[in-house]
Amino acid sequence: MRLLIVEDDPFISELLSDGLTEEGYECETVATAAQGEELARLFPYGLLILDVMLPEGIDAGYHLGRRLREHGVTTPVLYLTARGAVEDRIRGLDAGGDDYLGKPFDFGELRARVRALLRRASGQPKNVVALPEGFVLDLTGRELYRAGRRTELNRREFMLLELLVLHPGRAFTREEIVDRLWGGDGGVELKVIDVYVSTIRRKTHEALVETIRGHGYRMGQGPGAGGRP
Secondary structure, eight states, X not given: OEEEEEOOOXXXXXXXXXXXXXXXXEEEEESSHHHHHHHHHHSOOSXXXXXXXXXXXXXXXXXXXXXXXXXXXXXXXXXXXXXXXXXXXXXXHHTTOSEEEESSOOXXXXXXXXXXHHHHHTTSOOOEEEOGGGEEEETTTTEEEXXXXXXXXXXXXXXXXXXXXXXXXXXXXXXXXXXXXXXXXXXXXXXXXXHHHHHHHHHTTTOSEEEETTTEEEEOOSTTOOOOO
């Protein structure tokens, strides 16, 4: 299960990420509401953990949660804040939050609240997308299937395929893909994208990724759509 943590305190962010990763969750962390909004609207996370006070303002987390709900994002939201008054909890719930935990918090309680929110959300239908040649991408379970059989993808391969699937018809440059998958890490060589594309094509029989010459890659339409990177 993939979680997004929006927390600007490096110590707390690392604590949350390391602790929840040990529980078997896949965690991504960002430090601003703007970064959190972009990712939460782009990818289907199982849960959003939002700090209330972010660099954009003391109530930036509340504003972020409200904007996501206005844009149709239904992912469960757990707010974290040092402000524990009743009126603050009410504001968090009114801003689209599903739960609220005050700082400092007991990590055991946090884990329990995360499990409870994910159990509650598990009753929702699976978020799956039908692809060419009988492939099915499960965006919630983060798996690729064909005829009921799982196609092995590593984390970056899935993220690349997910990016293309969620933007059908749009071609992404290598620079854009690196920015989306690695958060703009300048140390990532662009040619690594070609390697991932080649691997995905091999695993999916050239069915899913198309080269747009002179530009980059987009979601393919079936066999023969691939071409060379």
